[in-house]
Amino acid sequence: MTTRFPSARKIVLALPFALILLAGAFWMAWGVYDQRSEGERARQVYRLSPQEMDSLREGDIILRRGYGMVSDYIVKLFDEPYALSHCGLLSRKDGKWQVIHSESSSYFEFEGAQSQELASFVSHSRPGTVMIVRLRAPEEEMAKVTAAAWQVVEQAVVFDYAFDMEDHSQMYCAEMIWKVIDDQLGIDIYDQPGKPRRYNQFANFYDSAHFEVVFNHNPIPAGQAPAMLQAGAP
Numbered sequence: 001m002t003t004r005f006p007s008a009r010k011i012v013l014a015l016p017f018a019l020i021l022l023a024g025a026f027w028m029a030w031g032v033y034d035q036r037s038e039g040e041r042a043r044q045v046y047r048l049s050p051q052e053m054d055s056l057r058e059g060d061i062i063l064r065r066g067y068g069m070v071s072d073y074i075v076k077l078f079d080e081p082y083a084l085s086h087c088g089l090l091s092r093k094d095g096k097w098q099v100i101h102s103e104s105s106s107y108f109e110f111e112g113a114q115s116q117e118l119a120s121f122v123s124h125s126r127p128g129t130v131m132i133v134r135l136r137a138p139e140e141e142m143a144k145v146t147a148a149a150w151q152v153v154e155q156a157v158v159f160d161y162a163f164d165m166e167d168h169s170q171m172y173c174a175e176m177i178w179k180v181i182d183d184q185l186g187i188d189i190y191d192q193p194g195k196p197r198r199y200n201q202f203a204n205f206y207d208s209a210h211f212e213v214v215f216n217h218n219p220i221p222a223g224q225a226p227a228m229l230q231a232g233a234p
Contacts, residue, residue, distance in 0.1 A: 046127045047119060052215055053097070059142025060090040060214060061133050061177060061205055062099060062118075064125035070104055077200070082218045083129065084202040087173050088121065089180070090132075091146040100149040102173045104159045112158035113176060115150075132214040133206050141185055148180040165199055174202070 063084045065071060071085035078084075088101030097118035104111055122130060135142065152171070160170035168179055182188050190197050192209045206213055 044123075044127055046122055046125060046130075048122055048130070052132075055214055056090055056097060056132065057134065057139055057142070058090070058092060059135065059137075059139070059145050061087055061135070061211075062090055062121065063087045063131045063133065063202055063205055064122070065129040066124060067126065078202065080201060080203055081221045082131065082202070082206075082216075084131070084218075087177060087202065087205060088116075089146060089149050089177055090118065091115075091149065100146065100153060100176075102152075102157070102159050102171050102176045104161070104172070110156070112156060113149075113152045113171065115153055128217045128219065131206065131216045131218060133211040134214050135181065135185075135187070135189075135211055137185055137187065144184040145180050148184050149176065152176055152180065163200070174199070174204075177205075 063082075063086070065075060065083050065085045074085040075083045086101065086103075088099035091098050091100055093115075098115045099118055099121040100113070100115050101121075102113045103116075135145075157168075157176070158170050160167070160172045160175060162170070163172055163175075164170070165175055165178075168175070171179065178189055187210065189204055189210050190199060192204070192207055195207075198204065205211060206216075
């Protein structure tokens with residue numbers, strides 16, 4: 001009995017259809033995953049206290065862990081002491097705190113630079129994961145930084161899925177903050193004495209070389225010294 005195998009031509013013709021089916025299955029799984037995460041978020045109530053709100057300043061940076069597949073992937077990929085996946089810049093506009101950030105989440109119509117009310121941003125964060133840090137710079141200087149960030153929003157810069165720090169026509173969350181600080185103040189937050197340059201680490205934002213921690217909801221990881229981490233050392 002002779003076994004007949006598909007010809008190379010049939011395999012080549014079938015390959016695009018197989019890839020389309022795989023891509024479709026992936027997008028469906030992603031959608032289901034994010035829907036479940038959104039359902040989990042809707043059942044949670046997370047907000048800052050009045051005392052914490054009073055402690056905020058123009059240009060403070062908020063870090064958090066969000067919901068959904070992208071957030072969970074970033075947390076696992078970075079594998080840092082604090083499970084963080086996103087960051088934004090605080091600015092007060094029309095009497096309300098806004099978060100300027102570049103968002104990749106499917107919860108928003110536009111994926112890229114945008115503003116969001118702080119209360120909404122916190123409510124889309126996993127409880128117990130918000131951290132507020134402050135660049136070691138005068139508050140009046142930080143107003144220049146937030147003004148530049150608002151310009152990025154006005155330009156509708158899209159989210160950078162390539163995470164390319166050389167091309168700023170598209171920007172991801174940390175890239176946008178790094179660039180406006182560097183452009184306006186000449187401070188490179190990734191330049192830390194005695195440490196390698198690491199773009200894919202949120203620890204850059206609570207390193208004491210450039211930042212102080214205003215408050216931190218994250219639990220102190222086992223085996224870490226609370227005073228060191230609260231002071232901003234990685």
